[in-house]
Amino acid sequence: MAVSMASQAVARGLRGASVKHLFLSKSKSLQSNPRRWLNLQEYQSKKLMQDSGVTVQRFFVAETPSAALEAARKLNAKEIVLKAQILAGGRGKGVFNSGLKGGVHLTKDPAVVGELANKMLGFNLTTKQTPKEGVKVKTVMVAEALDIARETYFAILMDRSCNGPVMVGSPQGGVDIEEVAAKTPELIFKEVIDIFEGVRDEQALRMAVNLGFKGPLERQAADQIKKLYDLFLKVDATQVEVNPLGETPEGRVVCFDAKINFDDNAEFRQKDVFAMEDMTESDPTEMEAAKYDLKYIGLDGNIACFVNGAGLAMATCDIIDLHGGKPANFLDLGGGVKENQVYQAFKLLSADPKVEAILVNIFGGIVNCAIVAKGITKACRELELKVPLVVRLEGTNVQEAKRILSESGLPIMAANDLDDAARKAVASIAKK
Incomplete structure (x- = not known):
């Protein structure tokens, strides 16, 4: 996924970082490794989360319309979301050169998934973050669509001012977190993590409470927070950002979307992760x-x-x-x-x-x-x-x-x- 500087700005209490500076978040100029930044597709990040016990939507990946149709049937879900997989934001409002509008679609009919995938795969999707000609879609993610009763924001990142990792959270998720920080800074919560102790139970619970989780969801959210930190360490991440970390009407805490940044200097011990990089969209x-x-x-x-x-x-x-x-x-x-x-x-x-x-x-x-x-x-x-x-x-x-x-x-x-x-x-x- 694309690299985000939002949580870094929020963690430092910055206000309104200039857009021209945000593009520099992609640069590895502050690192000694010459390798370019690591790009992962959404489904790849979700797979890493899933492997670490983090709760995500059930999903399959398909490279052909027939495989997408089969995946939709296997899910056996009340509603299905089909997402084009490209390394750019704004997919939902994008346009394909096949004439299809939107790189994200919801449906309750598995047959429609096959029809939509037929207009996505092999065609270029143009969004506000792609070149004018768009980017060819080679993979789609077929996932179970879940209702979200409430959205929160949560991230773990390396913060130089704290000399280590810090948790950043807000009960206002699913929106531009920089705007939340600018207009309602009292809704941004931070927890500095001791690199030797890790996330303590009371820290995870305090963050869950600050995010607005109540009753049984409080402990469930705290458990997800600890597992996200385990993932952070496991893959040598510099940032794990979840927006939204939501709760469903059925009482589940689910990570609906995530951006993961990796320490390029750890490539020597993260060979499996770096082997996942999609170079087809690279400049x-x-x-x-x-x-x-x-x-x-x-x-x-x-x-x-x-x-x-x-x-x-x-x-x-x-x-x-x-x-x-x-x-x-x-x-x-x-x-x-x-x-x-x-x-x-x-x-x-x-x-x-x-x-x-x-x-x-x-x-x-x-x-x-x-x-x-x-x-x-x-x-x-x-x-x-x-x-x-x-x-x-x-x-x-x-x-x-x-x-x-x-x-x-x-x-x-x-x-x-x-x-x-x-x-x-x-x-x-x-x-x-």
Whole structure:
């Protein structure tokens, strides 16, 4: 599932995080592993939860209309929900190029499941989070539809301010949790977890009470909370977010939806989990960047951003926007820089037809600015760079780096600081 920063913002008491920063939640710039973030389909996350004893809806997965029909019959449920499986939100309001509207459908007739699956499988589904052409649906989830009497929000995440995991919950679930935090912060509850002790019984019960569960449901919810923490540890998660964690009219506590983020540095011991990753929807440029230990995220502007560090990337994107420009991407060089990485980065950026200027913003701590400068000059010559290039370098070996750039004879615009770099990058496009 797509990565969410909502619970992280809520846990820190943040208000109204800017949308442009939320896309950076996908980046692994703060991690040392070069691998891109791990994407799991909804049914895969639910399978992990199911294997840990967490209560989820009964479900099957199908790749053909006939298999979907058979699954619907096997469920023998009063009502069935059919969900297209893609790694994007907004499926319910999406549109297929088959003409079918909606990637989520409810029905009481198993035969209808087969008919709907026939209009989903093999067709592209377009939502607010997909490319314009949509994403081809190769799998559908056929699940038992359950009525929800009440919805709550619950998450476990790693929080640096707490030096470990923290539980975050709210009795207001099934909605935008950031909005709840902004308008009614008193409805957000936190419990810091001792990494050595785990979730204590009284903590789980207190959270269940704060979520509004009453009577027998209180103990049932506490049990689900503890099992979710067991899953959190078992799969080396950095976040398990359940929205909604609901109760049914029959008196069951059920995890109706979940987003799980994983620690990429634990891949060596989570081989089965990482083997589940669906790469079919991955951006080819992001995958190519990962081969060279680069972290790339494409945006829709025309000024390429080449930086080192997620924080610097956000600042660079914001200042470009402040001066009237639009970032085309951010590409994070990371820490252990090599000359070839810089060359490959420029190769990726120059291949993007949207890019009309490149802004390099490197603040060298463990990054050697001279190595970056050598990579820049090599790339400019060998790739015959045709777009304006603005470079701002500060930090380790910066004087040597500036000498390399100035003596290269290349049309590189040096910048004194980030603000100066952004101004020059935006102006270079305006002059065209």
